[in-house]
Amino acid sequence: MGRERATLADVARRAGLSKTAASMVLNGREGTRLSAEAHQRVFAAAEELGYRPNVAARSLRTRKTATIAFVSDIVATTRFAGGLIRGALDAARERDHVLLITETQGDATFERYAIEAILDRQVDGVIYAAMATRRLAVPPAILGGPVVLLNATSPESLPCVLPDDEGAGAMAAETLLAEGHRDRIAVIGRNRQKERDPEISLAADARLRGIRGALAAAGVSLLTESFCPEWLPEHGYDAMRTLLDRPTRPSAVICMNDRLAFGAYQALGEAGLTIPGDLSVISFDDDPIAAWLRPGLSTAALPHEEMGRRAVEVLLDGGDGGASFVPMPLRRRRSVAAPAA
Amino acid sequence: MGRERATLADVARRAGLSKTAASMVLNGREGTRLSAEAHQRVFAAAEELGYRPNVAARSLRTRKTATIAFVSDIVATTRFAGGLIRGALDAARERDHVLLITETQGDATFERYAIEAILDRQVDGVIYAAMATRRLAVPPAILGGPVVLLNATSPESLPCVLPDDEGAGAMAAETLLAEGHRDRIAVIGRNRQKERDPEISLAADARLRGIRGALAAAGVSLLTESFCPEWLPEHGYDAMRTLLDRPTRPSAVICMNDRLAFGAYQALGEAGLTIPGDLSVISFDDDPIAAWLRPGLSTAALPHEEMGRRAVEVLLDGGDGGASFVPMPLRRRRSVAAPAA
DNA sequence: ATGCTCTGCTAAATCAGTTTAGCGACGCGT
C-alpha cells in the first residue's frame, strides 16, 4: 500500500532545513528557537509533498502507536457489540487513535494469542470488554499498561465502564407507578444464578435492586416474581402463561430483558390479551426487536455507544480510577399505560 | 505496555552469535549456512528470554505489518457485522494477522480519515465491507495494495466475496415446491428501487431471480407479489394484511427478509391464522429473531462468518481475482409444511 | 579584545529489526 510516500528527510530537504528542524516544527514543539520563516517553509514543504509520518518509524522511537486494543470475550461478534465498537471507534478517531480488535472467545489459547499480538504491537492501552455485564479476571500480562474494563469489573478494581442497571430498574418501576400501577406488578426473569454470581452477571442483581428500591419507596410490593432458567423468549413465554393462570392477573410486568418480553408478548397474543389495555410491559436492553413489536416495547436501553465512547475517554483522557456508570435511557413506546379500571 | 522486552540483540548475545545470525535463524531463512548447533543456541536463547520481535521495527524495514484493515460503511456497528468480523478475525489469527477496524459511516471526511490512518500504518491489505450487499466505489487511495470487497462489488471488478442470494432464492422456492405448494405462492418485499439500483442492493434482484428461475423450472408461476417501501416489519405486516384480503389466500409466502416475515407473522396472528397450518412462511437472512418466533422461521442464512473468513483468505492467500459466492444455508424450522388440503 | 549569552539551527545517536556485502578458515585439485 502507499508507494512513494514522502519522508521527513524529503520535507527537510525541500524546506532547506535539517530533519531535526522539520521534525520539531511538525510536532509543534515548544521552546525551539526556529524562526517563523523556517516554520513556514516546513509547513509548505510538508503540504506540497503530501507528507504523512510513518507510524512504524515513529513508534519505534517513541513507543507510542496511537492504537488501542479492543479485547473482548465474545462481544465483538454479537449484536450487542455494535454500539460498543462504534462508540469506541468514534471517540478514538476524535483523539487520532485507531482500534485493533481481537477476540478471546473465552479460550485460553486464543487469549494468549490476542495478548501477544497486542504486546508485540505496543498498543497504547487496552479496552477489555465482556458481552454480559460481569466480573472477570484480567490476564496479568496486560496490566503493564493502561487498561479499562468495558461492561465488566475485576477483583483488581481497575477503572471500568458499566451500564447503570440499578438506576434503570428504579426507572422501570417508577414508570409503572407513575401510570398508577400499584400492587399488581410482576417481575419476569428472576434467576438465582445470575443474581448471585457476579462472574455470570451483574445486571440481574442490580436491576432487581433498583426495582425493589423504587417500589419500597412508594410502599408497594411485588405481586409475584417468575423465575426463568435463561433470559430467552421461550422462558418469557412460559413465565407469562403461568402468570396468566394465577387468580390475580398482574396489571403490569417488568421483564428482565427484551427477549423475555418478546416471549411474554407471544403468550399474551395467544391468550387474546392486548398490550397495554389488559397489561403493561416494560423491559431492559432496547434490543432492535423492541421497536418492531406491536405495540412497541418500552425498555431501558443499554447505552452501548456511550459506553464504548466512555471507555476510550477514560483510557486516554484518564478517569478517576473508579467505576463509571452510564445511564440507561428509557425508550418510551406504547407498551405501557394506566391499568384497566 | 510490555516493559523490558528482550530484543534480538539480547538473543544474539546470549547465543554467542551476531544479530544477523539470530535474525536468520528465527525467520527460518532457507539457504543460510548456519550450523545446526547455531540454530539450537538461537532457539534456546529466544525461548529463555521470552523473545518476541518488535513489530514496529520489523515493519519499518520490511513494510509488512501483519495487519489487515477492515473498513466498512456502517457494517461494523450493526447486528449484521458480528459474523463478518468474527470470521475475518478467525481467519486472520490463523495467518498470524490482526484486524484494524475503521468505519466511514458513509461520510467523506471520516472515510478520508480512515484511509489515512490505514496508509500511515502500512497495513498489508484492506477488506472493504458494506452493510447491505451492493455495488460501491472504492476510494482510489487504497488501490495501491491488495483489496477485497466484502458483501459488495465495484465497477473496477476487484475480487469480492458475496452471499449466493440467487441460489438462496432458488432454494426457498424449491423448498416450498417440495412440500407440494404450487400456484398459491406469494412473494412479500418486491421493491423496484432495490431491484434496479445495484448501488442500493444486489440481494433483491438476485433473490427474485432465484425464486423465479426455480418456479419456472417447475412450470409454476407466482400467485402475487407485494411491493414494500422498505424491508421492515411494519411493511411485512401491511403486505400480509393486504394479501389476506384477496379472494385467493396464498398457501405459502416467501418474504425477502426476516424482518418482513416477522411483520407477516404479526398480521397472521391477529387474523387468527396459524403457521404453517394455514400458511407456510420462508425467508432470508437468519436474523436472530427467526429462531425466536413461534413457530421458528425457516430462512436462508446469510453466511456472515464464512464470508468474513473467505475475505481474509482471498486477501492473503490470493483468489482468482473474481467474485466468490458463499452459499446461504437453509435453516429449516417449523414455519414450512405442506399446504392444507 | 575577550568572554559570555543568546539565537537559530544541525550532526549524530537511537529505536529494533532486516538485508547486503564480504571475511577468514578450511579443503581440494593441480
Next chain:
DNA sequence: ACGCGTCGCTAAACTGATTTAGCAGAGCAT
C-alpha cells in the same frame, strides 16, 4: 605452493522517525 570454492558466520548499512548534544555567529558587556 597457489588458486578456488565452500562453509559458517559477521560488520555495517538501512528503514524513518525523535531526541540529545552541541556548533557557528551575533550582540553585548567589560
